[in-house]
Amino acid sequence: MAEILIKNVAKSFGSFKALHSIDLEIADQEFMVLLGASGCGKTTLLRIVAGLETPTQGEVWIGGRRVDHLPPRERGIAMVFQNYAVFPHLTVFENIAFGLRMKKLPQADIDRRVTRTAELMHIEQLLKRYSGQLSGGQRQRVAVARALAMEPDVILMDEPLSNLDALLRLEMRAELKGVLAASKTTTIYVTHDQVEAMSLADRISVMNQGRIVQAATPVEVYRNPAARFVGSFIGNPPMNFIPAMKAGEGKWTVAGITIDGPRAGRDRLDFAIRPEDVDVAPGGLKATARVVEPLGAHTLVTTDIEGAMFRAVLDSDIRVSPGDELSLVPKPDRVRWFDPETTAAV
Amino acid sequence: MTDAILTDTPRSVSDAQAAGRFLIIASTVLLCVWVLVPIYLLAVNTLSSPQEVSGFPKSGVPSFDFGSVQFFVSFAGVARALWNSVVVAVLTMVLSIGLGAPAGYALTRFDFPGKEAFRMLVVMTRAFPLPLLALPLAVMFIRVGLDDTALGLALVHTVLAIPFAVLITFSIFSGIPIELEEAAWTLGCNRWQAFQKVVLPLVLPGITASAVFAFTISWNEVFAAAVLTIENRTLTAFLVQNLNVSPLHLKFAGGAALVIPALIFIFAVRKYLFSMWGIANR
Numbered sequence: 001m002a003e004i005l006i007k008n009v010a011k012s013f014g015s016f017k018a019l020h021s022i023d024l025e026i027a028d029q030e031f032m033v034l035l036g037a038s039g040c041g042k043t044t045l046l047r048i049v050a051g052l053e054t055p056t057q058g059e060v061w062i063g064g065r066r067v068d069h070l071p072p073r074e075r076g077i078a079m080v081f082q083n084y085a086v087f088p089h090l091t092v093f094e095n096i097a098f099g100l101r102m103k104k105l106p107q108a109d110i111d112r113r114v115t116r117t118a119e120l121m122h123i124e125q126l127l128k129r130y131s132g133q134l135s136g137g138q139r140q141r142v143a144v145a146r147a148l149a150m151e152p153d154v155i156l157m158d159e160p161l162s163n164l165d166a167l168l169r170l171e172m173r174a175e176l177k178g179v180l181a182a183s184k185t186t187t188i189y190v191t192h193d194q195v196e197a198m199s200l201a202d203r204i205s206v207m208n209q210g211r212i213v214q215a216a217t218p219v220e221v222y223r224n225p226a227a228r229f230v231g232s233f234i235g236n237p238p239m240n241f242i243p244a245m246k247a248g249e250g251k252w253t254v255a256g257i258t259i260d261g262p263r264a265g266r267d268r269l270d271f272a273i274r275p276e277d278v279d280v281a282p283g284g285l286k287a288t289a290r291v292v293e294p295l296g297a298h299t300l301v302t303t304d305i306e307g308a309m310f311r312a313v314l315d316s317d318i319r320v321s322p323g324d325e326l327s328l329v330p331k332p333d334r335v336r337w338f339d340p341e342t343t344a345a346v
Numbered sequence: 347m348t349d350a351i352l353t354d355t356p357r358s359v360s361d362a363q364a365a366g367r368f369l370i371i372a373s374t375v376l377l378c379v380w381v382l383v384p385i386y387l388l389a390v391n392t393l394s395s396p397q398e399v400s401g402f403p404k405s406g407v408p409s410f411d412f413g414s415v416q417f418f419v420s421f422a423g424v425a426r427a428l429w430n431s432v433v434v435a436v437l438t439m440v441l442s443i444g445l446g447a448p449a450g451y452a453l454t455r456f457d458f459p460g461k462e463a464f465r466m467l468v469v470m471t472r473a474f475p476l477p478l479l480a481l482p483l484a485v486m487f488i489r490v491g492l493d494d495t496a497l498g499l500a501l502v503h504t505v506l507a508i509p510f511a512v513l514i515t516f517s518i519f520s521g522i523p524i525e526l527e528e529a530a531w532t533l534g535c536n537r538w539q540a541f542q543k544v545v546l547p548l549v550l551p552g553i554t555a556s557a558v559f560a561f562t563i564s565w566n567e568v569f570a571a572a573v574l575t576i577e578n579r580t581l582t583a584f585l586v587q588n589l590n591v592s593p594l595h596l597k598f599a600g601g602a603a604l605v606i607p608a609l610i611f612i613f614a615v616r617k618y619l620f621s622m623w624g625i626a627n628r
Contacts, residue, residue, distance in 0.1 A: 050532060071531065072528075079532040085528070087530075099534050102535060150534075
């Protein structure tokens with residue numbers, strides 16, 4: 001059992017606040033992805049859990065044990081680094097065996113565990129090679145095998161796929177998911193790639209400027225963004241936002257049409273909808289098509305609604321050309337509302 | 347006008363390339379001659395008989411007469427001076443790496459107040475000419491009883507060698523990504539074990555090279571050695587004292603005795619010296 005508890009953790013580098021009071025619970029065997037743009041503090045948070053960085057305040061608990069004062073080696077963790085950090089002076093075998101030798105396991109156990117993890121990561125034919133004789137993808141496999149061989153309670157991964165080319169990344173992503181699920185370890189995985197996050201995570205923590213904006217399942221994060229930032233960061237193309245004026249109790253005027261909305265005590269809200277959640281039908285938002293990009297399965301149409309950009313993903317059977325006037329009807333159950341001042345969902 | 351334009355044809359790129367290549371080859375040859383001719387003359391004269399050394403014309407080819415060398419080796423005090431040189435150089439090597447490598451590691455891995463000032467100061471120790479320091483040093487050494495000892499001289503040589511040791515080891519340690527150490531920490535190492543099992547094997551060749559460099563600095567140093575020792579002279583000081591009253595062929599033999607070990611050492615570690623100064627040698 002290795003649930004992770006992060007309580008009120010903050011980190012400052014001089015006068016720069018990298019993390020503001022983070023609270024996060026990660027369940028045993030959960031795959032948690034920390035997602036955010038570069039500089040949002042996700043790697044700092046991971047390194048605090050690993051023990052490579054000391055928090056300015058707060059507590060870190062792993063498996064019911066407070067660990068924030070312990071060195072990395074006493075935390076029951078293993079880490080995979082962005083640049084792999086495969087030891088260049090050791091063979092692949094010795095790299096994977098490194099942590100096991102530190103644990104002073106008998107040679108027979110070491111042999112068994114190295115062979116097993118090497119088979120798991122499909123690198124059993126590389127065991128005698130040195131890091132300099134490996135490709136990037138192979139080094140990545142060695143780094144993961146080295147972490148897995150430790151049989152840790154928690155595996156921490158810092159953008160492990162970001163140095164691989166696109167095709168290899170796709171392949172490794174699926175493989176990692178399978179291997180980590182089978183290993184039954186708790187995983188924290190840092191990435192800036194939302195597709196990677198969506199496809200791997202049990203839960204995603206979306207981070208922005210040193211704060212966790214939302215921690216929820218991938219579908220929840222996608223469908224019900226907790227803040228405007230999440231809606232615009234996740235999804236490609238991102239969510240559309242249109243300012244709305246109060247037209248009555250629970251009625252809002254959005255670009256000239258009236259839509260049912262929340263009974264908020266405000267005069268203004270931001271109306272939001274995903275590009276794929278609109279239909280072409282009469283009585284909708286008046287949009288002028290500007291750019292039409294057929295993508296095969298569907299067509300991405302970039303339109304203009306009252307001077308603001310609005311993207312719509314439409315069925316590719318619908319014929320649209322630039323300059324056409326469209327009427328886009330939002331699916332009522334997919335409409336979201338955000339407070340323009342706090343940017344939080346209403 | 348059209349004529350002028352027509353005759354002003356662009357010169358081909360290969361012309362410029364050829365000129366560049368000629369310049370590079372010429373400078374290489376010049377530098378090689380600069381270094382190799384004195385060494386060649388030294389070698390020829392060392393391996394010739396005394397008559398050939400002072401005679402004329404020269405053949406330019408060594409006659410492999412070991413007379414001068416033999417005489418030099420059996421010269422009273424040479425063996426002892428040689429031994430002193432080795433002791434002082436080894437002490438210098440141990441001290442400057444022992445003090446310099448940790449400083450280089452600290453400069454690489456830690457941020458501390460005055461880091462830049464420290465780097466500057468380390469180099470500044472070379473700004474004071476040794477003759478300026480020699481007299482106060484000699485007085486101080488006499489007071490504490492370090493005068494005329496191998497340790498005393500090694501301390502002075504260490505001061506000379508330490509800026510190189512610090513800066514060279516700094517650049518060597520900087521070449522080891524911190525992630526390698528961090529990975530070792532997460533795999534069960536404490537800071538010292540990570541250093542020993544991961545960093546040390548990777549930097550050892552470079553550290554050896556900078557140790558040999560410190561050895562060579564001490565081996566070649568003559569001024570402090572001549573001032574601070576009387577009985578326990580190192581080879582350089584001994585030769586300076588004795589050779590200017592010796593015949594020419596003995597001077598050559600003594601010169602060779604000084605140059606050859608230094609040459610061999612530098613040759614052995616040349617690869618690391620090159621990479622230290624950022625010149626790609628692969």
